Amino acid sequence: xxxxxxxxxxxxxxxxxxxxxxxxxxIDKGMTKTELLEKKGHVLGLHGxxxxxxxxxxxxxxxxxxxxxxxxxxxxxxxxxPTSGRILVDGEDILxxxxxxxxxxxxxxxxxVFQKFALLxxxxxxxxxxxxxxxxxxxxxxxxxxxxxxxxxxxxSGFENNFPGQLSGGMQQRVGLARALAxxxxxxxxxxxxxxLDPLIRHDMQMQLREIQARLHKxxxxxxxxxxxxxLLGDKIAILKDGILRxxxxxxxxxxxxxxxxxxxxxxxxxxxxxxxxxPLAQPGTPTGDTRLNAEQTLxxxxxxxxxxxxxxxxxxxxxxxxxxxxxxxIMEALIQQDRAKSTLVGSxx
Amino acid sequence: MTSQFPQFFDTRAFGRVLDSxxxxxxxxxxxTLELIFLPVLKALLAMEQLLLWLPWWxxxxxxxxxxxLASRSAKIMATVALLIFLxxxxxxWEQAMATVALMLVSxxxxxxxxxxxxxxxxxSNRVQGIALPVLDIMQTMPIFVYLIPFVMLFGPGKIPALxxxxxxxxxxxxxxxxxxxxxxxxxxxxxxxAFGASPMQVLTTVQAPLALPAILxxxxxxxxMALSMVVIASMIGAGGLGYQVxxxxxxxxxxxxxxxxxxxxxxxxxxxxxxxxxxxRMQKTLKLGA
Numbered sequence: 001x002x003x004x005x006x007x008x009x010x011x012x013x014x015x016x017x018x019x020x021x022x023x024x025x026x027i028d029k030g031m032t033k034t035e036l037l038e039k040k041g042h043v044l045g046l047h048g049x050x051x052x053x054x055x056x057x058x059x060x061x062x063x064x065x066x067x068x069x070x071x072x073x074x075x076x077x078x079x080x081x082p083t084s085g086r087i088l089v090d091g092e093d094i095l096x097x098x099x100x101x102x103x104x105x106x107x108x109x110x111x112x113v114f115q116k117f118a119l120l121x122x123x124x125x126x127x128x129x130x131x132x133x134x135x136x137x138x139x140x141x142x143x144x145x146x147x148x149x150x151x152x153x154x155x156x157s158g159f160e161n162n163f164p165g166q167l168s169g170g171m172q173q174r175v176g177l178a179r180a181l182a183x184x185x186x187x188x189x190x191x192x193x194x195x196x197l198d199p200l201i202r203h204d205m206q207m208q209l210r211e212i213q214a215r216l217h218k219x220x221x222x223x224x225x226x227x228x229x230x231x232l233l234g235d236k237i238a239i240l241k242d243g244i245l246r247x248x249x250x251x252x253x254x255x256x257x258x259x260x261x262x263x264x265x266x267x268x269x270x271x272x273x274x275x276x277x278x279x280p281l282a283q284p285g286t287p288t289g290d291t292r293l294n295a296e297q298t299l300x301x302x303x304x305x306x307x308x309x310x311x312x313x314x315x316x317x318x319x320x321x322x323x324x325x326x327x328x329x330x331i332m333e334a335l336i337q338q339d340r341a342k343s344t345l346v347g348s349x350x
Numbered sequence: 351m352t353s354q355f356p357q358f359f360d361t362r363a364f365g366r367v368l369d370s371x372x373x374x375x376x377x378x379x380x381x382t383l384e385l386i387f388l389p390v391l392k393a394l395l396a397m398e399q400l401l402l403w404l405p406w407w408x409x410x411x412x413x414x415x416x417x418x419l420a421s422r423s424a425k426i427m428a429t430v431a432l433l434i435f436l437x438x439x440x441x442x443w444e445q446a447m448a449t450v451a452l453m454l455v456s457x458x459x460x461x462x463x464x465x466x467x468x469x470x471x472x473x474s475n476r477v478q479g480i481a482l483p484v485l486d487i488m489q490t491m492p493i494f495v496y497l498i499p500f501v502m503l504f505g506p507g508k509i510p511a512l513x514x515x516x517x518x519x520x521x522x523x524x525x526x527x528x529x530x531x532x533x534x535x536x537x538x539x540x541x542x543x544a545f546g547a548s549p550m551q552v553l554t555t556v557q558a559p560l561a562l563p564a565i566l567x568x569x570x571x572x573x574x575m576a577l578s579m580v581v582i583a584s585m586i587g588a589g590g591l592g593y594q595v596x597x598x599x600x601x602x603x604x605x606x607x608x609x610x611x612x613x614x615x616x617x618x619x620x621x622x623x624x625x626x627x628x629x630x631r632m633q634k635t636l637k638l639g640a
Contacts, residue, residue, distance in 0.1 A: 107546030118541035122559055132545035135555070183545065331538055 004185065006219040007076060008054035012085030014071055014243075020083045027069060040055055046243045049085070055235075056217040060234030062224055068243040069223045073189050078102055078111045089187070097243030107136040111185040115192040117172045119164040125175050126151060126160040132183040150178035170201035173179065177209070181216070190222045194229065206232055227266060231255075231275045239263050251275065270275040272335060273300040278315050281334055282324030287314030295323055301329055306331065363380075365622035376502050387509050394508055402444060409447070410434045413620065421627030429623060433616040442613040443592060449580050449590035450617065452508065456515040457576045461569055464520045468527025468568075469553065478528060485521045489541055501586050511588030515579040522571035530564025531557045562634045570625035577618055579602050591617075 016034075023042035027033075033044040046068045053059045063069045074080040075087060078094060086093050089109070097105055104252050111132060119128045130147035134140065137339055151160050154174040166170050173193060194202045206229060213220060224230050231251040239262075240247040247259035255275065258264035279295030289313035293302050295317050305313065312325035335340045401409060417430040436634025437446045471478045473621075496517050500510035536559050542556045579586055584592025591610045 023416075079540060079544060101545040103548060105546070106544060112541065112544040114537050114541055116535075116537050118535070118537040120538065120556065120559075131555070135542075135545050135547045135551055179545075189544075193466075 004055050004060075005052045006055040006090065007051075007221070008086075008088040009049050009051040009075070010086040010088065012049040012072075012075060012082045013047050013085060014045035014068075014075070014080065015042050015083045016045055024083050036087075043078075044243050046075070046082070048263065049243075049245055051238060051245060051248060053219060053221060055219050056219040057262040058213060058222055058233050060222045060224060060230040060237045061240055062227065062230045062237055063240035064225055066242075068223075069240050069241045070191055071243075072240065073191050073221055073223050076187070076189055077106055086160065107132065107183065109185055110187040110189065111180040111183050112189040112191065113173070113176045113180045113193040117164070117169075117176045117196075119172060119175055119179075121164055124161050124163055125156060125167070128164065128175050129160075129178045129182050131179055133340055134184065135317070147178075147182055150182045151179065154178045154208070158225060168201070170196050170205060173205060177212075181212070185218055186211075188218045188220045190220060192223050192225070195224065195226070209233065227270055228274070231270070236335075239266065247249060271300070273303070274298050276334065278302055278326055279317070279323060281326050281330055282315040283326070283330070285312050285325035287311065287312055287322070287325050292316050294318075302326075363407070368440050372499065372502065376538065380503055382552065383503055384509070384514060387504070387513075390459075390512065391509050393429065394451060394455045394512060397455055398448050401447040401451055406438050406443060416560075417624050417627075420624045420631075422532075422631065423627060426623050432619050433620050437616050440609045440612055442609055444612065445589070445591045446613045446617060447592055448588075449577075449592065449614070452512060452515070452580050452583070452588055452590060453573070453576050453617075453621075454518060456512050456580070457514075457569075457573050458526030458546040460516045460520040460572050460576065461523055463516070464523035464568075464572065465527055467520075468524045469564075471524065471528040472531035472557075477482050479527075481524070485525060489521045490519065493579060497583070497586050506587035506590055510586055511580070511583035512585075515576050515583055518579045519572045522575065523565070523568040526564045526568025526571070527561065528566070533564065534560045563629055564626065566629040566632060570629065573621050574618060575616065577621065581614060 013024055013027075014020075014060060015027070017023055017040070019040075020042065023036060023040050023044075025119050026040065027036060027044055027047060031039075035049055036042050038045055046299075047263045048074065049314070051059075061072055071080055075082055076089075078087075078097075082095070087095055089105075094102070094105060120131065123131070126144065126147050128134055129150050130138075130140075132142040133143035133146060138146070148160065151157060154177055156171060156178065159167065159171065164175060167175070173196075176193070180190075182295060194205050209220075210233065220233075222230075222233055234251055236248060237251050239246045239254070239259075241262055247254055247263050249257075249259075252275075254263065255267050255270065257274065258267055276299050277295065278293045278299065281299075289309060291305055291309060291313055293313055293315045295315055302313075304326040306326075309328070312327045314325055315323045317323050379594050414427050414431040418424075418427045421427065437443060467481070471481050493514075497510065497515040497609070500514045504510040504513075531553075538556055538560070539552060542552045547555065562576050580588060580590060581592035581595060584590055584596055591613045594610030595614075598604070598610065
């Protein structure tokens, strides 16, 4: 366990029901989730989760509904208590915290954004944003000052005295985000934070989150059922199914080497042109023309530029240095290769 | 020939034991209890004297102002003012003030006791499981049954009337406090906890304000039930409008019963309008975010 690990889950399991410990023992002996539900009336939430969450990175936990992802994220601030296992934050097992210490932990160190916003309807935007600060007994005047900074950060200046019900869904979730950022917590939990928003707004919010993250470098744990969202936001992606982690890796590696058949099927329909970036394809050469691509630009966004270009196009790194060049042919080949790899893989697995 | 239900045990003996046991309690603790409730009696009498000491127009202005604060509606304020005026016009002012005093004090005490019980119930399924059937029994038990033990303990008068009224009127405020808190959006409560709120902070910042419309509905019902009980309680010496009704029956005077009855109706409308208007206004504020 290196220094850059913020949260470490060690063999965390969760069974819902009155006799969870014995039910877990049955699972450990090989009983399946369905059998447990039918014979014992207990629900298996998570089983044997081992996960490292890196400091300052965005870790996406991905899975379909019922996979246990919402259960997992609620373990990180102990809204749900595990049946067994350890949860270390900065090397300290948070399961050892007493009620008072747990409250302090939640007030100072970790904050959360909710799927359905969970704002207080009878409080204004600003009052909602400073909720966590007031809970922490920050004096109201100082809290308001810090709150206004967050309101500005998420682009809601001028709306601070409105009520949540007067705002659109996207704006409400910005309030939720500002509320989570206001306590200056190092860890930000986002439980399907953008799933309730319509696609255009969702994309705006994703971009805004990336922007904010580039500035603040929080340790973000983001839950989603949407692979595109996971690939867009996640430095690391953990794929969860039926309470078990199937694969934890970077988005690129999961696309290239799905760990099993389930993950393979999951990533099959992803539009790679939207995920793969120009940077890794750049090869030494001399660009023709003045147009340049950015290394972090997706292949899809490069299509129109390629179509208009005559020869190889230069790719620039973030600092403006020339990485190399790409040609339309190269991009096509990259996509075809991926496609072939994918079809052989899916073919062999099914 | 009537067929009879077989007797499994002697209920008369059981009844005698119960009666004598309660008699012993009365003999042993009656005086102590009376002393304990003396401050309550004093508060009640002070309230009554205050309402009677104030000139009628001051009471009218006071009620109207209260109606305005609660409803922000000129119509409701005017209705309340008119009804108070009519109570004076039909000649039951003094009795009505005695009834209002008893009702206000018993409602206040019912709310004061009922709110924490309701909160406790909302926090534990076990407490709720025990409390709900008790509340059911309290609400279906004929009102008169409550009078017996309280009269035995305190003798006829205002204190047994007050206590019987509280017991009778307290269930709605308990029920609706419990229900209101349980109906608060789980995700908002979860959010509050996620930001490190203590159970008390969750209650004051999330549960209480969001459950307020339901709690107010409960207080409204409690007020109405207190009013209806205050009338019955006149039989054991509570005085007020109910006593006029009782006298109307005893003397077979229709007019006396009618005027006192109208006074009760007016009071009911006044308190109901004020409470409902306030509840609606609260709900509107909350709706903004729904």
